[in-house]
Amino acid sequence: MPWNLLMLPLVAGYYILTRSxxxxxxxxxxxxxxxxxxxxxIGALIGMLTYAMSVLMHAYLxxxxxxxxxxxxxxxxxxxxxxxxxxxxxxxxxxxxxxxxQKKYIRLxxxxxxxxxxxxxxxxxxxxxxxxxxxxxxxxxxxxxxELPIPSVSNYVRIIPAISGFRDSQMNxxxxxxxxxxxxxxxxxxxxxxxxxxxxxxIIDMSDIITACYFDLQMxxxxxxxxxxxxxxx
Numbered sequence: 351m352p353w354n355l356l357m358l359p360l361v362a363g364y365y366i367l368t369r370s371x372x373x374x375x376x377x378x379x380x381x382x383x384x385x386x387x388x389x390x391x392i393g394a395l396i397g398m399l400t401y402a403m404s405v406l407m408h409a410y411l412x413x414x415x416x417x418x419x420x421x422x423x424x425x426x427x428x429x430x431x432x433x434x435x436x437x438x439x440x441x442x443x444x445x446x447x448x449x450x451x452q453k454k455y456i457r458l459x460x461x462x463x464x465x466x467x468x469x470x471x472x473x474x475x476x477x478x479x480x481x482x483x484x485x486x487x488x489x490x491x492x493x494x495x496x497e498l499p500i501p502s503v504s505n506y507v508r509i510i511p512a513i514s515g516f517r518d519s520q521m522n523x524x525x526x527x528x529x530x531x532x533x534x535x536x537x538x539x540x541x542x543x544x545x546x547x548x549x550x551x552x553i554i555d556m557s558d559i560i561t562a563c564y565f566d567l568q569m570x571x572x573x574x575x576x577x578x579x580x581x582x583x584x
Contacts, residue, residue, distance in 0.1 A: 358432040359400075362439035363393030369443040371450040375459035379468075396435045404431050456498065470562055471495045471507060480512060482565040485558045488517040490525075492565045496551060506553050510545060512567075 367373045367389050377385050407415050418430065453475075460472040474481045474495040483491045493509035515525035533545045542548055 356432075359393035359397040359435045360389060361393075362396050362435040363391065364389040365436070365439045366392055366396075366443055369447075371447050371452050371455045375456045376463060379459060379463035393435070396438060397431075400431050400435045400438060403434075460498075467556065467559070467562060468498070470564075471498055480565040480567065481509075482523075482561075482563050483509070483554060483559055484517060484561045485554065486560055487558070490515050490517060490523055491552060491554070492525075492567075493552065496546065499556065505556050507556055507559075508551050508553055510548075511550060511552050 364385075367377050367385065373388075373392075377388065380388075404415075456475070457472060460468050464472060470481065473479055475498055478494055480492055480494060483493075485491075491509060491511050492513040493511040496508045496510055499505065499507050511527075511529050513525050513529065514527045515523060518524055529550060532550075533548070536542050536548065537545065
């Protein structure tokens with residue numbers, strides 16, 4: 351096989367690794383050298399599978415092979431097998447994703463390769479749990495994580511805010527804005543069906559996060575009745 355045709359099985363391996371739900375969320379959390387190695391490994395496996403299929407077609411469907419080759423303008427040996435590797439990778443990824451649970455594989459990737467913050471963010475995405483973020487500038491946000499950042503690609507997390515406020519000089523939590531009232535008004539008024547459709551997202555730099563934890567609204571309301579000025583220390 352000409353060496354330049356070997357690029358196609360490698361591209362096929364990389365395509366599966368980055369597009370298939372089965373591999374995608376796991377490889378996002380691996381270092382680049384390992385991604386390259388696994389792309390080569392998957393590409394080699396696809397190449398062997400394609401070669402086996404080619405042998406079977408030459409043995410049992412020789413006329414079909416001759417007809418297909420006549421349609422290809424490039425007559426370099428193994429060209430058909432190399433291009434078929436790429437087509438097989440695209441078909442495997444796109445068709446396979448229709449039967450795979452995306453959230454399941456995000457969760458599995460986080461459980462196996464995620465850090466503590468990613469695990470917390472993942473549970474918010476998967477279970478719609480509220481999280482409380484405190485930032486270096488003492489601002490605080492309670493919200494739902496809308497999507498997970500891709501490690502080594504994005505250092506930002508997108509949230510749908512529910513409540514916002516700040517930490518006072520004693521680091522007590524003081525809330526000043528409640529988005530929930532605004533959301534309920536828009537939903538009950540029939541303007542939107544899902545609050546995720548509203549343009550209220552807040553982008554937070556993960557390096558600015560000092561603390562992140564679950565937030566129980568009912569617990570907060572019960573505690574705030576016992577505290578003056580709605581100041582809660584958490």
